[in-house]
Amino acid sequence: MLFWQVMSVLPDLHLHYVQACQNLSQPENPFIARVLQEADKNDEISTKGITLKLAGNNHLVPVPRVTDDDLGVLASVLGQAAFVTGLDLAYNLLTDAGAKIMATFLQENSTLQYLNLMFNNISTSGAELIAGALHSNQSLMHLRMTGNKIGNQGGMFFASMLKNNSALEKLDLGDCDVGPQCLTATAIALTQNKSLKAINLNRPLLSSQQEETTVHMARMLRSNSSLVELHLGKHEMKNFGVERLCEALYENSSLRYLDLSCNNIISDGVEFLGELLRRNRSLEILDLGANRIEDVGAICLSQALATRNRTLQALSVVSNNITGQGLVALAQAMHSNMALSHIYIWGNKIDRSTCVAFSELMAVGRLELGCTDVAPYEVDGEVLLAEQSHGLAKHRYWTPRCAAVAPGAANASLQIVPVSEYL
Numbered sequence: 001m002l003f004w005q006v007m008s009v010l011p012d013l014h015l016h017y018v019q020a021c022q023n024l025s026q027p028e029n030p031f032i033a034r035v036l037q038e039a040d041k042n043d044e045i046s047t048k049g050i051t052l053k054l055a056g057n058n059h060l061v062p063v064p065r066v067t068d069d070d071l072g073v074l075a076s077v078l079g080q081a082a083f084v085t086g087l088d089l090a091y092n093l094l095t096d097a098g099a100k101i102m103a104t105f106l107q108e109n110s111t112l113q114y115l116n117l118m119f120n121n122i123s124t125s126g127a128e129l130i131a132g133a134l135h136s137n138q139s140l141m142h143l144r145m146t147g148n149k150i151g152n153q154g155g156m157f158f159a160s161m162l163k164n165n166s167a168l169e170k171l172d173l174g175d176c177d178v179g180p181q182c183l184t185a186t187a188i189a190l191t192q193n194k195s196l197k198a199i200n201l202n203r204p205l206l207s208s209q210q211e212e213t214t215v216h217m218a219r220m221l222r223s224n225s226s227l228v229e230l231h232l233g234k235h236e237m238k239n240f241g242v243e244r245l246c247e248a249l250y251e252n253s254s255l256r257y258l259d260l261s262c263n264n265i266i267s268d269g270v271e272f273l274g275e276l277l278r279r280n281r282s283l284e285i286l287d288l289g290a291n292r293i294e295d296v297g298a299i300c301l302s303q304a305l306a307t308r309n310r311t312l313q314a315l316s317v318v319s320n321n322i323t324g325q326g327l328v329a330l331a332q333a334m335h336s337n338m339a340l341s342h343i344y345i346w347g348n349k350i351d352r353s354t355c356v357a358f359s360e361l362m363a364v365g366r367l368e369l370g371c372t373d374v375a376p377y378e379v380d381g382e383v384l385l386a387e388q389s390h391g392l393a394k395h396r397y398w399t400p401r402c403a404a405v406a407p408g409a410a411n412a413s414l415q416i417v418p419v420s421e422y423l
């Protein structure tokens with residue numbers, strides 16, 4: 001777009017919105033109006049592009065949520081505002097009619113690189129339209145559909161889109177009720193597509209306990225996949241699935257961030273992960289939160305981590321029924337493994353020896369306060385640990401309006417493995 005064309009809309013997003021509302025006989029949405037007014041004052045608007053933050057949550061005072069009609073007006077304004085490169089519409093009231101407007105917008109003139117539609121009310125037919133719009137070349141690099149109940153069929157449309165699209169780098173289909181066919185089709189699509197770097201497939205609806213979908217994921221990882229970040233939380237994964245994944249990752253792989261949280265992984269499965277960590281490969285973040293690895297699993301991981309310096313930088317074992325024995329072993333491993341910088345342990349059976357071991361790690365400077373979810377404090381000469389609101393992706397679903405903790409501490413994974421410019 002020519003500079004003067006940008007300039008012609010540049011300071012006037014709000015004005016155009018007011019006009020467009022009048023032209024289309026739509027009432028103004030005061031929330032959108034205020035955000036556009038703020039955007040008009042943004043200095044980065046002409047140089048870097050801006051993200052309009054219209055999420056319906058994150059506010060101390062309730063905001064009027066964005067409806068399909070609001071989106072229609074907004075799209076007519078944004079059609080000419082090429083400097084708007086990101087649009088956050090999470091937690092609003094968009095339905096399939098809104099998805100249709102969005103699809104048309106994406107297809108026609110869009111310069112959007114980041115689009116967040118999480119937790120709206122978009123279903124299968126809306127998914128078909130949006131995925132359809134992304135079939136041909138697009139500017140969009142990061143799409144979040146999380147929490148829209150697009151179902152297995154809706155997920156299939158995205159899987160099929162991946163066969164044609166070469167711009168998308170990050171796709172978030174977590175909590176979308178996709179089924180086993182969608183997971184399999186996605187895995188197959190990713191054996192071809194080399195542009196997608198990160199995918200979130202958390203919490204599908206699985207009927208079978210056979211872990212076939214994990215087998216397909218493993219096959220995909222083995223086939224020179226270009227994936228850097230993979231979320232397979234709530235996949236009912238057991239030892240069999242973990243073994244398949246680890247086998248695939250022994251072969252050369254680009255994967256740096258593996259999220260296996262909320263599965264059924266016990267100590268036997270951890271042995272495969274320990275073996276994977278022993279061989280020097282690419283993994284930098286391993287999330288095992290909310291499994292049941294217990295002391296045996298924690299000790300197995302500790303041994304793997306302590307034997308040689310590895311690539312792993314962050315480990316989460318929150319809520320794994322680990323007692324002091326396993327937690328102290330992990331702390332000790334950190335004294336000999338200099339690569340591991342982040343560790344998350346809350347939700348286990350933290351006893352006195354754990355408190356001593358972790359406060360010591362911090363006292364000697366081996367573990368920084370911003371790199372773990374516990375903080376030591378002292379009562380009557382005894383050291384205890386308190387929980388900190390830190391984690392690998394604490395703000396995946398919700399970000400407080402006033403950030404109470406340092407950005408890197410709450411979303412550590414974004415700093416360790418940055419996948420694309422747009423989160």
Ligand SMILES: *[C@@H]1O[C@H](CO)[C@@H](O)[C@H](O)[C@H]1NC(C)=O
Pocket residue numbers: 016017019020023076077
């Ligand atoms: C609103 O309508 C007027 C008159 O038809 C037109 O000049 C103007 O460009 C329209 N504005 C928008 C934002 O559609």
Ligand SMILES: *[C@@H]1O[C@H](CO)[C@@H](O)[C@H](O)[C@H]1NC(C)=O
Pocket residue numbers: 001079080108109
């Ligand atoms: C696409 O953008 C051009 C200017 O770059 C504008 O003239 C045209 O109306 C836009 N089309 C749509 C459908 O928004």
Ligand SMILES: *[C@@H]1O[C@H](CO)[C@@H](O)[C@H](O)[C@H]1NC(C)=O
Pocket residue numbers: 095096121
């Ligand atoms: C979602 O949208 C459908 C129509 O597409 C509507 O019937 C339903 O009430 C909506 N649900 C919510 C929670 O808004």
Ligand SMILES: *[C@@H]1O[C@H](CO)[C@@H](O)[C@H](O)[C@H]1NC(C)=O
Pocket residue numbers: 135136164
């Ligand atoms: C996929 O892309 C090819 C060109 O690369 C194009 O011919 C084809 O129509 C596209 N398919 C769809 C469904 O958009």
Ligand SMILES: *[C@@H]1O[C@H](CO)[C@@H](O)[C@H](O)[C@H]1NC(C)=O
Pocket residue numbers: 136137166
């Ligand atoms: C997609 O974009 C790339 C790079 O911009 C271009 O080389 C390719 O021809 C485009 N393909 C389609 C189907 O538009």
Ligand SMILES: *[C@@H]1O[C@H](CO)[C@@H](O)[C@H](O)[C@H]1NC(C)=O
Pocket residue numbers: 222223224
């Ligand atoms: C992976 O890539 C290597 C070299 O780039 C190639 O030799 C090998 O055949 C590929 N393997 C698969 C399964 O595509």
Ligand SMILES: *[C@@H]1O[C@H](CO)[C@@H](O)[C@H](O)[C@H]1NC(C)=O
Pocket residue numbers: 251252
């Ligand atoms: C994996 O990568 C290493 C180092 O880059 C290389 O020496 C080895 O041959 C590769 N193995 C396979 C199976 O491609």
Ligand SMILES: *[C@@H]1O[C@H](CO)[C@@H](O)[C@H](O)[C@H]1NC(C)=O
Pocket residue numbers: 306307308309336337338
């Ligand atoms: C790990 O590396 C550090 C510094 O590079 C070194 O001091 C330490 O001995 C190494 N540990 C092991 C187990 O190799």
Ligand SMILES: *[C@@H]1O[C@H](CO)[C@@H](O)[C@H](O)[C@H]1NC(C)=O
Pocket residue numbers: 280281308309310311
């Ligand atoms: C592990 O791999 C990295 C990168 O390939 C390498 O720099 C490092 O020396 C290796 N460490 C060990 C202990 O093999």
Ligand SMILES: *[C@@H]1O[C@H](CO)[C@@H](O)[C@H](O)[C@H]1NC(C)=O
Pocket residue numbers: 292294321323
């Ligand atoms: C936690 O581990 C203990 C043994 O340390 C075991 O007795 C208990 O059943 C476990 N709890 C759960 C919920 O698995």
Ligand SMILES: *[C@@H]1O[C@H](CO)[C@@H](O)[C@H](O)[C@H]1NC(C)=O
Pocket residue numbers: 395396399403405406407408410411414423
């Ligand atoms: C954490 O990441 C989210 C996006 O995933 C972002 O919206 C939020 O601002 C980040 N929070 C902090 C404190 O950096």
Ligand SMILES: CC(=O)N[C@H]1CO[C@H](CO)[C@@H](O)[C@@H]1O
Pocket residue numbers: 162163164165166192193194195196
């Ligand atoms: C089937 C296929 O290969 N689809 C696309 C996957 O992504 C690459 C870009 O990395 C495209 O070139 C392919 O067309």
